[in-house]
Amino acid sequence: MHGIHDLLIGCDFSCSPSRRKPIVMAEGTVAKGRVLLSGFERLESLDRFDAWLLQKRRWVGAFDFPFGLPRELVVHLGWPLQWLELMGHYASLSRADIRTTFAAFCNARPVGQKFAHRTTDGPSGASPSMKWVNPPVAYMLHAGVPRLLAAGVHLPGLHDGDRERVALEGYPGLLAREILGNRSYKSDDRAKQTPERLIARKDLITALEHGQTRLALRLKVSHAQRDTLVDDASGDSLDAVLCLLQAAWAAQQGGPAYGLPANMDALEGWTVTA
DSSP states (O other): OOOSOOEEEEEEOOSSOOSSSOEEEEEEEEETTEEEEEEEEEEOSHHHHHHHHTSSOOEEEEESSOSOOOHHHHHHHTOOSSHHHHHHHHHHSOHHHHHHHHHHHHHTSOTTOOSOOOTTHHHHOOOOTTOOSSSOHHHHHHHHHHHHHHTTEEBTTTBOOEEEEEEEEOOHHHHHHHHHTTOOOOOSSGGGOOHHHHHHHHHHHHHHHTTOSTTOOEEEOOHHHHHHHHHOTTOHHHHHHHHHHHHHHHHHHOTTTTTOOTTOOTTTOOBTTO
């Protein structure tokens, strides 16, 4: 039985994509608990990402960037408390504005409690969406969400759009941590692309192939695809596949909520599968 969304997407996003560090889109399908990876698309600019989103296709996708800001932060700054208005305001700011505003907020707070958190950060283990370095998720939100809105896609629980293109907030680290604990499997720094991280990637892929996560989905890849996932020491290809599995789980839960909690804060958003 096929749902309306036959195509699944996992997106490893970059807010400053390039040939060296493209946005990686993993595409696949799910049937009988098996997620079949059909291939990758690598987008070397945000314009390419925009064009990708506008294609007339039906999909459910999990995108690796936050879809909202912490309510505590928004209230403190006096920013709009409706999600769409908040995103409009946020999009109007420059990255420098964002850094200055968020740094001032953090500097006024005690050590160990510098950042405000979303409710979903606890169960997902993700970095706070107001972080502007390591990783710069605040800039990823700033680059990503306005593009989803401009493309008219549907964001369950946040914004009503074209229900044939359903975008959810994914986070690959959630699934990776379930399998590997705190073992690292990737680095953008060549010097840190160690044999230990290579072994961790292999272990992660093997566990996904055997369906050894609470999502109860088995990844199906060809030998060549498996080599790609193992050899990409940045982890970007693997992160896209981890998001693909989250999209598959969401698609199985189906609309309207796609597995998002009923009591989700409609200002903050939620990481799917958290």
